[in-house]
Amino acid sequence: MKAVSPRTSVQLPVAAPSDGMPLDARDGPRDECGVFGVFAPESEVARLAYFALYALQHRGQESAGIATSEGGPIITLRDLGLVSQVFDESKLRALDGTMALGHVRYSTTGSSAWENAQPIYRSDVREIALAHNGNLINAVELHSELRARGVGFRSTSDSEIIAAMLSTHDADRIEDAVAEVVPRLEGAFSTVIMTRDRVVAFRDPAGLRPLALGRLGERWCVASESCAFDIIGAKLEREIEPGEMVSLGPDGVESRIVAESDRRAFCVFEHIYFARPDSKLEGKLAQVSRRRMGEKLWEESPVDADLVIAVPDSGTPAANGFSQASGIAKDDGLIKNRYVARTFIQPGQELRRHGLRMKFNPLPEIVGGRRVVVVDDSIVRGNTTRQIVGMLYGAGALEVHLRISAPAIRHPCHYGIDMSTPQEMVAHERTDAQVAAELGADSLAYLSLDGLYEAIGLPRETHCDACFTGEYPLERTETANGKFALEELAVVRA
Numbered sequence: 001m002k003a004v005s006p007r008t009s010v011q012l013p014v015a016a017p018s019d020g021m022p023l024d025a026r027d028g029p030r031d032e033c034g035v036f037g038v039f040a041p042e043s044e045v046a047r048l049a050y051f052a053l054y055a056l057q058h059r060g061q062e063s064a065g066i067a068t069s070e071g072g073p074i075i076t077l078r079d080l081g082l083v084s085q086v087f088d089e090s091k092l093r094a095l096d097g098t099m100a101l102g103h104v105r106y107s108t109t110g111s112s113a114w115e116n117a118q119p120i121y122r123s124d125v126r127e128i129a130l131a132h133n134g135n136l137i138n139a140v141e142l143h144s145e146l147r148a149r150g151v152g153f154r155s156t157s158d159s160e161i162i163a164a165m166l167s168t169h170d171a172d173r174i175e176d177a178v179a180e181v182v183p184r185l186e187g188a189f190s191t192v193i194m195t196r197d198r199v200v201a202f203r204d205p206a207g208l209r210p211l212a213l214g215r216l217g218e219r220w221c222v223a224s225e226s227c228a229f230d231i232i233g234a235k236l237e238r239e240i241e242p243g244e245m246v247s248l249g250p251d252g253v254e255s256r257i258v259a260e261s262d263r264r265a266f267c268v269f270e271h272i273y274f275a276r277p278d279s280k281l282e283g284k285l286a287q288v289s290r291r292r293m294g295e296k297l298w299e300e301s302p303v304d305a306d307l308v309i310a311v312p313d314s315g316t317p318a319a320n321g322f323s324q325a326s327g328i329a330k331d332d333g334l335i336k337n338r339y340v341a342r343t344f345i346q347p348g349q350e351l352r353r354h355g356l357r358m359k360f361n362p363l364p365e366i367v368g369g370r371r372v373v374v375v376d377d378s379i380v381r382g383n384t385t386r387q388i389v390g391m392l393y394g395a396g397a398l399e400v401h402l403r404i405s406a407p408a409i410r411h412p413c414h415y416g417i418d419m420s421t422p423q424e425m426v427a428h429e430r431t432d433a434q435v436a437a438e439l440g441a442d443s444l445a446y447l448s449l450d451g452l453y454e455a456i457g458l459p460r461e462t463h464c465d466a467c468f469t470g471e472y473p474l475e476r477t478e479t480a481n482g483k484f485a486l487e488e489l490a491v492v493r494a
């Protein structure tokens with residue numbers, strides 16, 4: 001057992017977050033989280049973490065945090081907001097260290113309250129900071145077990161459960177603690193932790209969420225996506241295997257398989273939408289896969305039209321593929337406000353009445369008098385799509401045909417993606433023609449499941465596609481706990 005001083009972590013003061021819910025025009029599935037870790041004593045590790053998180057910002061915009069250590073106490077700084085809002089020069093300078101951990105968050109379990117921002121810090125038997133992407137499906141069970149052992153919690157996120165299990169574990173080496181804890185976790189977890197002397201990363205045995213190993217000169221780093229390596233000049237070495245743990249320290253990188261599973265289940269939605277287009281997943285560049293999805297979509301569901309437009313930016317690569325395969329010209333018929341992602345100001349009744357165009361503005365000069373194919377990557381509730389269709393007709397389009405470069409979403413995700421309940425999903429118990437009518441479009445077609453896997457060039461057996469099919473790859477998933485399960489538990493206990 002290691003003795004740890006009780007005052008080992010410094011929580012740096014930051015500005016209080018604004019009250020109120022963010023107004024987010026996004027209607028699609030919400031990204032989950034992005035994680036990063038680096039061991040590099042010769043480098044400014046906080047700055048590396050900052051830029052890596054900046055590249056991973058698309059994976060979570062609710063909160064951001066960095067933890068560092070130079071072999072002594074772990075320093076953490078986290079807050080609600082974008083990476084560029086949470087950190088400035090003086091804060092980065094205060095985060096000195098030889099290693100760093102970073103996290104951007106969109107809440108999938110637990111609310112977006114400050115306490116749930118990461119990296120999570122705990123100091124029980126050992127001091128650790130933790131950054132997690134995913135969702136535990138046995139969170140309530142593990143939480144109850146830890147509570148029964150007298151372990152207290154400060155947050156309502158499932159990530160603190162993993163942190164508590166590792167922080168209270170009495171193995172001398174953190175790697176041995178991880179090897180014992182990981183087999184007890186069920187669900188999706190691409191996780192990076194930091195002790196006072198190492199950065200350790202591990203991935204769930206099904207490999208649901210991405211996690212990759214990068215080389216930074218003679219040193220090593222880990223990140224959710226390879227785009228985080230590109231920005232800091234690191235090279236993608238390989239993906240961390242499902243069930244693998246890697247430990248980064250002064251002696252380089254050590255690897256161990258800590259959990260096995262017969263079923264690999266990488267989230268196919270990472271290929272469709274979540275990952276940045278310049279990230280490589282399973283050896284495939286997302287931008288190229290998405291373009292092929294558009295080509296397949298044309299092969300499966302052609303339409304007589306004059307113009308292809310993308311719902312920017314996520315529909316752009318598939319629209320390129322659709323246009324190229326069909327020979328129908330593509331143009332920018334919808335202009336996107338790129339800075340709309342997060343505002344706490346509500347529009348008010350008057351602006352709502354005027355049809356506030358928060359995110360997209362159509363160009364009548366481009367779409368007017370033309371039969372338009374609109375390509376997007378997915379539809380969940382359909383509110384934004386319905387607005388876009390209405391705007392395009394308002395701008396003079398003669399026909400609006402929707403082509404979606406993924407199958408219809410009809411089932412919730414329990415592995416770290418926030419989607420609506422099935423009842424809120426526009427495709428729930430509706431045929432494609434009924435969805436088209438509901439959205440006001442002349443026609444609608446989705447890419448088939450076979451077409452999707454052909455476009456990616458990988459087999460279905462090693463992926464999760466449960467939000468399309470309802471076939472969950474992990475046992476006990478359907479009894480999984482909801483996003484606010486731990487909060488409900490806390491209320492029951494209170």
Ligand code: SF4
Nearest residue numbers: 267413464465466467
């Ligand atoms: S249910 Fe959908 S979003 Fe969730 S992990 Fe599976 S494929 Fe990805």
